[in-house]
Amino acid sequence: MKVLKFGGTSVANANNISLVKNIIANQQSDKTIVVVSALGGITDLLLRTAALASIQDISYKTFLKEIEDRHLTTIKELIPIHSQSKILSKVKSELNTLETLLEGAFLIGEITPKLSDKIVSYGELLSSYIISEYFIAEGIDAAYVDSRQLIKTNSIHGKATVNFQLTNSNCNTAVKEHNQKVLVMGGFIASSVSGISTTLGRGGSDYTAAIVANAVDAEILEIWTDVSGMYTANPKLVKQAMSIPHISYEEAMELSHFGAKVLYPPTIQPVLSKGISIVIKNTFKPEDPGTLITKNKNGKGKTVRGISHVEDIALLSLEGPGMVGIPGISKRFFEVLSNADISVVLITQASSEHSICVGISNQDTELAIAIINEAFDFEISRGKIKSVIAEKDLTIIALIGDNMKSHQGLSGKMFSTLGRNNVNIRAIAQGASERNISAVILKSDVKKALNTLHEEFFEENIKQLNLFVMGVGNVGAKFLDQIQQQKKYLKEKLKLNIRVIGMSNSRTMIFDEDGISLKNWVDTLASGEKADKALFYDKVMKLNYRNSIFVDNTASEIVSNTYHSYLQNSISVVTCNKIACSSKFSNYQELKDLARKYNAPFLFETNVGAGLPIIDTLKHLVASGDKILKIQAVLSGSLNFVFNNFNDSTTFHDVVKQAQQEGYTEPDPKIDLSGVDVMRKILILARESGNVLDIEDIENHSFLPEASLQTDNNEDFFRSLQDYEASFQEMYQKAVAENSKLKYVAQFEDGKASVGLQRIPKGHDFYNLEGSDNIVLFYTERYPNQPMIIKGAGAGADVTASGIFADIIRIGNF
Ligand code: ADP
Numbered sequence: 001m002k003v004l005k006f007g008g009t010s011v012a013n014a015n016n017i018s019l020v021k022n023i024i025a026n027q028q029s030d031k032t033i034v035v036v037s038a039l040g041g042i043t044d045l046l047l048r049t050a051a052l053a054s055i056q057d058i059s060y061k062t063f064l065k066e067i068e069d070r071h072l073t074t075i076k077e078l079i080p081i082h083s084q085s086k087i088l089s090k091v092k093s094e095l096n097t098l099e100t101l102l103e104g105a106f107l108i109g110e111i112t113p114k115l116s117d118k119i120v121s122y123g124e125l126l127s128s129y130i131i132s133e134y135f136i137a138e139g140i141d142a143a144y145v146d147s148r149q150l151i152k153t154n155s156i157h158g159k160a161t162v163n164f165q166l167t168n169s170n171c172n173t174a175v176k177e178h179n180q181k182v183l184v185m186g187g188f189i190a191s192s193v194s195g196i197s198t199t200l201g202r203g204g205s206d207y208t209a210a211i212v213a214n215a216v217d218a219e220i221l222e223i224w225t226d227v228s229g230m231y232t233a234n235p236k237l238v239k240q241a242m243s244i245p246h247i248s249y250e251e252a253m254e255l256s257h258f259g260a261k262v263l264y265p266p267t268i269q270p271v272l273s274k275g276i277s278i279v280i281k282n283t284f285k286p287e288d289p290g291t292l293i294t295k296n297k298n299g300k301g302k303t304v305r306g307i308s309h310v311e312d313i314a315l316l317s318l319e320g321p322g323m324v325g326i327p328g329i330s331k332r333f334f335e336v337l338s339n340a341d342i343s344v345v346l347i348t349q350a351s352s353e354h355s356i357c358v359g360i361s362n363q364d365t366e367l368a369i370a371i372i373n374e375a376f377d378f379e380i381s382r383g384k385i386k387s388v389i390a391e392k393d394l395t396i397i398a399l400i401g402d403n404m405k406s407h408q409g410l411s412g413k414m415f416s417t418l419g420r421n422n423v424n425i426r427a428i429a430q431g432a433s434e435r436n437i438s439a440v441i442l443k444s445d446v447k448k449a450l451n452t453l454h455e456e457f458f459e460e461n462i463k464q465l466n467l468f469v470m471g472v473g474n475v476g477a478k479f480l481d482q483i484q485q486q487k488k489y490l491k492e493k494l495k496l497n498i499r500v501i502g503m504s505n506s507r508t509m510i511f512d513e514d515g516i517s518l519k520n521w522v523d524t525l526a527s528g529e530k531a532d533k534a535l536f537y538d539k540v541m542k543l544n545y546r547n548s549i550f551v552d553n554t555a556s557e558i559v560s561n562t563y564h565s566y567l568q569n570s571i572s573v574v575t576c577n578k579i580a581c582s583s584k585f586s587n588y589q590e591l592k593d594l595a596r597k598y599n600a601p602f603l604f605e606t607n608v609g610a611g612l613p614i615i616d617t618l619k620h621l622v623a624s625g626d627k628i629l630k631i632q633a634v635l636s637g638s639l640n641f642v643f644n645n646f647n648d649s650t651t652f653h654d655v656v657k658q659a660q661q662e663g664y665t666e667p668d669p670k671i672d673l674s675g676v677d678v679m680r681k682i683l684i685l686a687r688e689s690g691n692v693l694d695i696e697d698i699e700n701h702s703f704l705p706e707a708s709l710q711t712d713n714n715e716d717f718f719r720s721l722q723d724y725e726a727s728f729q730e731m732y733q734k735a736v737a738e739n740s741k742l743k744y745v746a747q748f749e750d751g752k753a754s755v756g757l758q759r760i761p762k763g764h765d766f767y768n769l770e771g772s773d774n775i776v777l778f779y780t781e782r783y784p785n786q787p788m789i790i791k792g793a794g795a796g797a798d799v800t801a802s803g804i805f806a807d808i809i810r811i812g813n814f
Pocket residue numbers: 006007008009010037203224225226227229230231232233234235236259260261262263306
């Protein structure tokens with residue numbers, strides 16, 4: 001004999017019920033007991049209707065009408081017309097009784113738990129009757145059984161306790177009395193010994209099925225629902241969650257107690273003692289294997305089986321000096337809660353005995369505060385204990401697995417993973433069975449915490465990086481192209497799944513929680529909402545994704561001023577914008593400190609030499625104990641271009657103009673020509689070598705005439721270049737005379753940095769520098785005479801984008 005239970009979604013409408021029929025028609029078993037829930041959503045509707053009637057809100061009638069329509073439509077769609085009338089009249093008569101009950105509640109303006117149970121029982125009463133008649137109409141050898149006559153309980157309405165002795169015997173009698181192959185009955189509903197309707201608690205149809213399976217010694221209990229088994233985490237919140245193939249009773253119980261709604265927690269108990277296996281299957285994908293729950297799960301497999309969470313939790317803490325060493329405080333505390341029927345979901349106690357802290361259901365908070373304060377009134381009035389403190393709207397998140405006890409370091413991994421993602425942990429508990437490690441966190445962090453832990457414990461191989469990209473001009477666009485092109489490679493080879501969740505240019509911004517398609521982002525962005533840097537930040541915060549990275553491809557100071565906020569929330573920052581790192585030392589230092597404190601990398605490799613690995617190399621030299629003695633570098637692609645092309649057959653003005661037009665300079669070429677850009681770069685290198693330096697400390701031997709430096713717009717600047725052509729030619733001739741070339745060199749030595757134009761003789765490392773190439777020489781204790789040299793293209797959108805890309809990969813491997 002088999003017991004199959006079909007949940008609310010599985011029987012929500014005629015179409016779904018026909019799928020259930022197919023499953024039943026294919027059963028090989030000699031006898032099958034089918035336990036069904038109310039049509040999906042009907043229990044909620046019934047409770048809502050009753051609540052409205054009880055406050056004398058006439059709108060209850062609208063919901064009642066909806067309930068009626070759902071049932072009548074289902075019958076009309078399921079049953080052939082010629083067989084409908086009997087079923088319709090029976091259901092209509094039941095609905096009339098329901099209406100009378102609701103009218104009663106409306107008139108009195110009150111609803112008792114007893115009446116509520118009576119009203120809500122109509123959900124399963126009607127569904128089981130309709131489904132049994134449909135089976136019969138479809139030629140299945142089936143019969144309807146009234147659950148209220150089988151399942152007997154006490155009279156605690158809302159969540160009655162089962163009388164197993166009576167129930168077991170009733171079930172066996174019913175099986176004997178009905179010789180049909182299939183018996184259909186409603187879940188969730190029962191009756192007291194005196195025959196009054198009771199219910200088994202929300203989600204209780206699973207429990208009904210388990211009670212029956214236990215009573216009739218079923219070979220198996222199948223729970224058919226809308227997902228393919230018990231998942232590693234709630235599949236609605238964690239997209240990567242997977243069905244667990246095989247799990248033990250204890251693990252399943254723990255997962256369901258901690259929120260895995262797919263199985264009503266008491267369900268395991270009745271089948272456990274008889275060792276009846278449970279299978280959780282998907283009505284909509286019957287071919288999926290689902291989850292098998294048995295006594296002995298196969299020993300191998302994951303240590304952590306699943307991650308559950310329970311929402312709407314409040315933490316109550318009682319503390320004070322008067323608690324130390326005094327026996328009985330905890331006893332009194334728990335007694336008070338228990339007497340008021342407040343169940344304690346989680347307990348933590350500091351070993352100093354200075355405080356007790358428990359997790360209870362949100363809705364019990366006010367009552368708990370009142371009764372505890374009253375019970376400890378004497379101690380509180382004498383200052384020995386402080387009034388109880390409550391914090392509401394929290395969530396418990398729990399790692400669950402039988403084998404966790406034999407593995408060290410799981411809790412460490414759990415808490416460090418949460419910490420790295422800025423999930424604040426309010427309390428921690430670990431059961432002595434070590435089957436469960438729980439943490440209490442803020443509700444707003446649940447999705448992030450679940451996904452982070454899931455990634456850590458179940459997707460060890462794949463790490464998801466969530467990008468928020470500001471600036472999609474030359475560099476940004478190339479960067480997005482590169483991500484799109486490399487996506488598959490990164491996933492397969494580096495196990496990184498990179499998604500761009502948000503992007504913005506100066507005009508518009510867009511967000512997509514599933515990742516923006518990088519094939520047509522230009523159009524999507526163009527039709528996005530109006531760009532706003534503060535709103536962009538708010539949105540990143542609100543989405544609260546794990547492994548979030550803010551990517552700044554702008555040259556904006558306003559954007560660079562937002563880095564603090566991102567880092568403070570454990571969001572990494574990758575930037576090609578030099579402003580932050582070359583701002584006041586205190587600001588640079590603060591950003592570095594925040595990055596360390598909040599475990600969020602702050603990377604800016606592209607600030608110097610675009611994609612060349614200059615800063616990363618420098619960091620490694622310093623970290624490995626080398627000491628930087630001197631840095632000599634040519635760091636401006638723009639100035640290289642200018643001096644490589646300037647000679648006696650051109651004018652300085654024309655060459656600069658050409659450089660500007662071909663995109664080799666900043667829009668304002670004075671930033672490059674005045675040496676400010678190079679100053680920023682050598683400043684960053686000096687700082688990264690471990691020196692405290694500000695931009696004012698750098699000597700700038702500018703080659704520009706004072707008059708050019710004083711201009712404040714491009715037009716005047718270019719005019720002044722024309723005015724001073726003779727002096728530029730003189731610079732050039734001097735270099736030619738010495739057989740040397742003009743290079744704009746940055747230098748750092750003995751704590752001092754300088755930038756300026758130099759005549760570089762033949763044979764020098766800088767002499768043959770082509771195009772916009774950069775070169776850096778690091779003289780260090782380990783490279784004292786022959787410097788370490790890094791050379792290559794130091795400007796251009798493509799190489800800068802690949803440098804940003806490299807920083808993202810560094811974070812991925814962090
Ligand atoms: P039914 O109506 O069939 O009894 P429920 O809604 O009670 O179905 O339970 C199934 C739902 O449980 C799933 O749709 C899913 O949203 C939720 N759920 C929560 N945690 C888990 C989990 N760990 N595994 C599977 N489902 C889960």
